Amino acid sequence: MTTPDRRRSGNPVPQWGSQGEPGPAPEAVPEPGAPVPPGDDQDTVVAERDRLRQTVADIEHTRTRATWFGVIIGAIILVLLLVFIVQNLESQRIELIFWEVNLPLGVSLLIAAIAGALIVALVGGLRMLQLRRALNKATK
Incomplete structure (x- = not known):
């Protein structure tokens, strides 16, 4: 379960459950040049990778x-x-x-x-x- 983050990017963050266990883990995103798993759309994988990189960049420069x-x-x-x-x-x-x-x-x-x-x-x-x-x- 995820909720909207308050950061500028608006990316979701994992929500902790009532028992203290983390919510679902974010899906692994392949690095550039890595083969795309079957059934995944190349554009979706690239967009997710770019979104995660932007999130990291937003966190590093505050x-x-x-x-x-x-x-x-x-x-x-x-x-x-x-x-x-x-x-x-x-x-x-x-x-x-x-x-x-x-x-x-x-x-x-x-x-x-x-x-x-x-x-x-x-x-x-x-x-x-x-x-x-x-x-x-x-x-x-």
């Missing part, structure tokens, strides 16, 4: 996977930044126009990196807004 990958990379970068800051605790005098502050070298470089990232994000956001307006104007 937003959750991309988010998880981003969280892991972000955690690694944060650990490296922490190590850098701890190793560079010597206080440094920083002057900017009429402003003067004494900060550890690692902290001051971190602040500079954050400021640079914010400037890049602002410029990128303005460019995306500009392109969105141009696209909306072109489609009207």
